[in-house]
Amino acid sequence: MDPSINIDPGDAEQAYRDKVSTITSEGKRNWLYPRKPSGRLYNARKILSYVLLGFLFAAPFIKINGQPIILLNILERKFVLFGMVFWPQDFFIFAAGMIALIVFIVLFTAVFGRLFCGWVCPQTIFMEMLFRRIEYWIEGDTPDQKRLDRSPWNREKIVKKTLKTGIFFGLSFLIANVFLAYIIGADALWQIVTDDPREHIPGLAAITIFSFVFFGVFARFREQVCTVVCPYGRLQSVLVDDNSIAVTYDFSRGEDRALLNKRNREKLDDGSTFFTNTDKLDPAKSYGDCIDCYQCVKVCPTGIDIRDGIQLECVNCTACIDACDEIMVKTGRPKGLVRYASYNGVKEGVQNKLFTPRIVGYSVIFAIVFSLFTYFLVTRHQAEALILREPGRTFNELPDGGYSNFYNYKVFNKTLQDIPVEIRLLEPAGDIHLLGELVSVGPHDRTEGRFMVFLNRNDMEPNRTPIEFGLFANGELIHTTRSMFIGPQNP
Ligand code: SF4
Ligand code: SF4
Incomplete structure (x- = not known):
C-alpha cells in the first residue's frame, strides 16, 4: 500500500476500501438492483x-x-x-x-x-x-x-x-x-x-x-x-494515474455534503426544485453542491459510490453522471458535479492534462509497433509455400545412383485472385516429381500435396544436404523456402 495514503481503520469515509459492494459481511452475494438509468x-x-x-x-x-x-x-x-x-x-x-x-x-x-x-x-x-x-x-x-x-x-x-x-x-x-x-x-x-x-x-x-x-x-x-x-x-x-480522465466526482465542489431530502423542497420560478432542509444543516459549516441524495449510487451497475474516488469496480458507464446531472438541474445547480475529469483536474481546478511524459512515452512505443505491423502487412508475400520433408521416411537409393526424398507442401494464396503456381528446385541441381497436380490456388485459399526430389550423388553432402525451393507464379519467383535432403554418410 502507498504509505502516503494514511488510512485510519476506524474512519467511516475510508470504509469502502475494506469491502466489496457486491459481497455482504457474511461473504454472501449482495444482489444489486441498479435503478434504470436515463x-x-x-x-x-x-x-x-x-x-x-x-x-x-x-x-x-x-x-x-x-x-x-x-x-x-x-x-x-x-x-x-x-x-x-x-x-x-x-x-x-x-x-x-x-x-x-x-x-x-x-x-x-x-x-x-x-x-x-x-x-x-x-x-x-x-x-x-x-x-x-x-x-x-x-x-x-x-x-x-x-x-x-x-x-x-x-x-x-x-x-x-x-x-x-x-x-x-x-x-x-x-x-x-x-x-x-x-x-x-x-x-x-x-x-x-x-x-x-x-x-x-x-x-x-x-x-x-x-x-x-x-x-x-x-x-x-x-x-x-x-x-x-x-x-x-x-x-x-x-x-491509471492522477491525470487519467475518468468518471470522477468533483469533491472540491461537492463537499461538504448537505443532507437534503424530498420532504424539504421548494419550486423555483424556472420550474426547478431547490431543497431546503435547513434544520439538518449546521449553520457554521459551508456546504458543497452534493446533496447526498445517493442517486449516483442507486444507478451504479457495480454498486459503488463514485464519491469515494476512482475505483477498480467502476466501468465508466456514466450512469452516475446522468443521475447527478438530473439532480443538479432539479436543485438549480450547474451540471457536472460528477463528470469526465482527472483527479488533478478536479483538485487543482484546471483543464485535464492530456500529454504527460508517460503518455508521450506510450505514444512513441505505439507509433513504433504500429509502423512495424503496417510494414509487415504491406510487404507480406502474395503467396507462400510451406515445404517439409515427409516425417518418418528416410531416403531411397535409385538405380542410376541418385537418391530421392519425399516432401509435403502447402501453398497459401493471400491475394484476391486465382494464382497459377509452380514449385521448382533452386539449389542444388535436381528434379522434382509432383505426386498429383498443382496448377493454381484460389483467392485466400490454400492447397496441399506431396512431391519427390531426386538428387545426383555428386550434388549431395554427407547425411544432410541443404535444399532450396522456389514458388513461382506466372513464371515469376515470388517466395523461396528451405529444407533438408537426407542421404547416406558417403553418397
Ligand atoms: S460510471 Fe458507472 S460504474 Fe462507474 S461509478 Fe458511475 S455508475 Fe458506477
Ligand atoms: S447524485 Fe450528485 S448530488 Fe446526489 S449524492 Fe451523487 S454526487 Fe451527490
Whole structure:
C-alpha cells in the first residue's frame, strides 16, 4: 500500500476500501438492483450499443471477397480480419498487430481510464443494453424488482420469472451460435444447424455449453465479470494515474455534503426544485453542491459510490453522471458535479492534462509497433509455400545412383485472385516429381500435396544436404523456402 495514503481503520469515509459492494459481511452475494438509468449520455450509449450489437451479430456472416469480416478459427489456425486472411505463417504479423493493440489499450487507458468498458465492451453492452433492459421491461424498475423477489411464488412472479428466463436463455442460445460462427465460420455453423444432429455432436455440445455459460453470466454472474474476473479491470490500478480522465466526482465542489431530502423542497420560478432542509444543516459549516441524495449510487451497475474516488469496480458507464446531472438541474445547480475529469483536474481546478511524459512515452512505443505491423502487412508475400520433408521416411537409393526424398507442401494464396503456381528446385541441381497436380490456388485459399526430389550423388553432402525451393507464379519467383535432403554418410 502507498504509505502516503494514511488510512485510519476506524474512519467511516475510508470504509469502502475494506469491502466489496457486491459481497455482504457474511461473504454472501449482495444482489444489486441498479435503478434504470436515463439521460443524455445513456441515450448516446444506447445508440452506440445498438450499432455495435448489429456489427457483432453480423460480422461472421457478412463476406468481403468471399471471406467473413471476422473469423478467429483457432482450430485451423486461420484468422480473418476485415476480409484479410492470416495463415500460421503470418503469425508474426498477427503478433505485431496484437502487441500494437495491447500498447494502444495501455495508452488509451492511461488517458481515458476504463472508458472502453462502459461504452464498447461486449459484456457491458449485452448486460446493460440487452439483458438489463429486458429485465426492466418485464419486472420494472428497482422497487418493483425488489418487491417481486421478496414476494411468494404467486401467479405474477411465476409468469414474470418464467418469461424473463425464457427470453434470457433464448438470447444466450443466439449469442452462443454467433460466438461459434466467429470460431468455425458461418458456413460450418450452418451445416451444424441443418445437418443430421448425429453428425455434429461436438458442435452441438459446444453450442449447448456456450448457451449455459452465457445464460449464467448474464442472468446471475453479471457485474462480477467486470469486478472479479476481467483482467483488464484488474490492470486499472497500474494503468491509471492522477491525470487519467475518468468518471470522477468533483469533491472540491461537492463537499461538504448537505443532507437534503424530498420532504424539504421548494419550486423555483424556472420550474426547478431547490431543497431546503435547513434544520439538518449546521449553520457554521459551508456546504458543497452534493446533496447526498445517493442517486449516483442507486444507478451504479457495480454498486459503488463514485464519491469515494476512482475505483477498480467502476466501468465508466456514466450512469452516475446522468443521475447527478438530473439532480443538479432539479436543485438549480450547474451540471457536472460528477463528470469526465482527472483527479488533478478536479483538485487543482484546471483543464485535464492530456500529454504527460508517460503518455508521450506510450505514444512513441505505439507509433513504433504500429509502423512495424503496417510494414509487415504491406510487404507480406502474395503467396507462400510451406515445404517439409515427409516425417518418418528416410531416403531411397535409385538405380542410376541418385537418391530421392519425399516432401509435403502447402501453398497459401493471400491475394484476391486465382494464382497459377509452380514449385521448382533452386539449389542444388535436381528434379522434382509432383505426386498429383498443382496448377493454381484460389483467392485466400490454400492447397496441399506431396512431391519427390531426386538428387545426383555428386550434388549431395554427407547425411544432410541443404535444399532450396522456389514458388513461382506466372513464371515469376515470388517466395523461396528451405529444407533438408537426407542421404547416406558417403553418397
Ligand atoms: S461509478 Fe458511475 S460510471 Fe462507474 S460504474 Fe458506477 S455508475 Fe458507472
Ligand atoms: S447524485 Fe450528485 S448530488 Fe446526489 S449524492 Fe451523487 S454526487 Fe451527490
